[in-house]
Amino acid sequence: MMHRYLPMTEENRKEMLAAVGVDDIEQLFQDIPDEVRLKRSLQVSERLDERSLLRYMRGLSGQNADFDQYVSFLGAGLYDHHVPVVLNHVLSRSEFYTAYTPYQPEISQGELQAIFEFQSYICELTGMAVANASMYDGATALGEAAALAANTSRRKRIVLSEAVHPEARQIVATVASGLSLDVVEVPCGQDGVTDAVRLKEAVDEHTAAVLVQSPNFFGCIEDVRGLAAAAHVSGALLAVSVNPLTLGLLEAPGKLGADIVVGDAQPFGISASFGGPTCGFFAVSEAHMRKMPGRVVGQTTDRDGKRGFVLTLQAREQHIRREKATSNICSNQALLALAASVYLSVMGKQGMQDAAKLNVNKAHYARQALTAIPGVTALYEAPFFNEFALRLPAGTSVEAVNEALLASGYIGGLDLGRVGADWEGCMLVAVTECRTREEIDGFARALEVAIG
């Protein structure tokens, strides 16, 4: 059959088979034992012509409630932020998106420099000395932080705050089971942040790392400085997962004593895409540079003395070190690291501050409006950025409320009852710069109706 992606004509086929010295295509597969040959056609979805395929996929996509049609107050790690128009234009340059990993630096300077700039952006925002070229997502990056700490210290215990995103905690648990590490969870206190007393009790000389998130899963800003001190007393590392947009306003974790800073760059112009692909980042203090997972780009010069960039410190990586590598990661999320870089180039010094302030202002306005609904209260009083937890009136089903909100054109906040019984009847609400006052007021009215 001829197909628009396949150039081989019948004439080509004949010529090429003759050049190979075989009569038909079957002979090229004669080394495959007959008993393992597939004797039927694949049973996969049928081929569609281009127009029918577009129509079919539009049909599938049209069954989903998207942020263009619905006003979203859902966050929990993925947010509806404004994506500057230029991003899609840059990301659509096929010199970027159809390239492989930059193994041939002479013809990959664009990608390499873009990654170098990404690393520079992450270092500047987080206050850390070194960042890598990206990780799969923020949650797996936190898992890698645990692995780095355990490998470096030869200690076997990870202390993990319960206020870390539940899916990140699950991933840390999976990673830890692979490496035979113990995970000790420290509860979230009544004030919405990691219980400092319990944390201090949990950390000892067997602890490789303390893993926290700030703002944490419930939106509350943690006392990173205090947590770092608690970890360091016993020689453990502090790894902090951050929402990088908050770093337009909140202190860089590197200045607060963090040893590893990870997070997800999704707020930087990356579409939610049902959860992926996003872009994890991973930054460390200089002491841990050669233990970092993943690819790193470094600056160097070519033989004419021109500045150029290459993949470097590869002696850590799987293709060189095999079973002794610092991680098995190979593909990362390069294109989305580029997206994050373009976003940061667009926002710049002032835009990052303005975006952060808009998020804070709108979220605080929203919390005030929502807690004005009779029976709705703020769950925690700790300072927050753009996300906060609400307790709905006793007996309210958040799931039912969300279905009702959807019918009114809103995607409601996360049902925190999914996280644990302690949060039954609570909703986690995210408010980004995209939400207008009118939408927030409308959401408050709709929520009031929905909880009846």
Add this chain to the structure above:
Amino acid sequence: MSTEISHNREANGTQHDKALIFELSKAGRIAYSLPEQDVPDVDMDTLIPADLRRSEPAELPEVYEVDVIRHYTALSKRNFGIDDGFYPLGSCTMKYNPKINEDVARFPGFAKIHPYQPESSVQGALELLYRLQQDLADITGMDRVTLQPAAGAHGEWTGLMMIRAYHESRGEKRTKVIVPDSSHGTNPASATAAGFKTVTIPSNEDGLVDLDALRAAVDNDTAALMLTNPNTLGLFEEHITEIAAIVHEAGGQLYYDGANSNAIMGITRPGDMGFDVVHLNLHKTMSTPHGGGGPGSGPVGVKAHLAPFLPTPIVGQRETGEYFLDTNYPQSIGRVKAYYGNFGILVRAYTYIRSLGPEGLRQVTENAVLNANYMLRKLAPYFDVPYDRICKHEFVLSGKGLKQYGVRTLDVAKRLLDFGYHPPTIYFPLNVEECIMIEPTETESKETLDAFIDTMIQIVKECEDDPEFVKNAPYTTKVRRLDETQAARKPVLNCACGV
């Protein structure tokens, strides 16, 4: 800082460098347009205490929109993708990335949806995932598929964690994973991350698994054998059923590294070969773009006996026809990635499958294998061919014959850059001296292959006539060979813009 530094650079004669975005900064310029502040502007001190806030703003560049576009356009012109030309990078399957995939993945109903929305509001997305799970299961001959892993290596680790859980569920603590010496580096690295020790076995003189070495290596401590088939030499492991029997008889599991699946679609299936676990690299076989190093996607398929250990959630379908996220896997290894995998990539892969259909996928494999064999035959007179037999989708040459001229494979690769080609994979697999690994893929025409073959032959002639010329290549690229030793010894990993 920027003006001063760029002036210095010019003074130093490096004005041909592409400026860093930070070097374009001019205080006061902006490139953003944020939504309006339409709620009361409250004093920040009352919202977030000053001691939690930055003591100084992050030193990000201040540029305007034209700078942004010109900067990244300039960078893109310093980069080579499949759309620029032939990219026969072995083991990476650099096939054409269809444009419809890109358009579809950007539909708002796919790009602008949240994984925690009510299931009723994402039925189209769940249906797509469900169908893709089914299709990948049939392509691989597996019973169940998880779409969660973000890349091939991530899939390997996921699969090995399931194998470990399977053995443990049977009260066995097996510690060894066997890999051939031709395996991808991710295989042993993933084994380590899953808590296993790696045992590497040599290939035989045909480039295949040495059955005696395998028999000697397996015992009741063997958790799994990881294999790529066709292997990284592009050769089909003819004794695959015997290999499977050896491993299974010892109580081990057989892991299929699906990096080379472009060679088998519709022809043979790992499930039928005896494999228990498979990962696929959708960014190879299913045409999704490599993105300059990601995002990829590494779904994992398993036979029924391993299904209880799948990471959750898996997309299921109720009797009513509704799709749902099934987390009811009490023996699951847990979660391996936030949410449900790299959904945007999965959308592209499904679009690709539907562009080709069952016959088209088989045609892809046939053409990929014919292209590779054609190139091998045409190049064989000019290079050492360590394994001279029918290959699958890729093949290896050795550049050792050029050493007599003082030229190495690296030099050949660099010289190819001057002709507008991305070079093949070099120095991999490790068991071939001066290795050149070529994978043309099915989306390249005979004319393209012929032109590349002619170029390779010309370079061999250049090696004979003027080896120094080849050793100093490339000549036409934006930068010439870069000092990698300096980069590693004195790492400069960011521009330290704010320090």
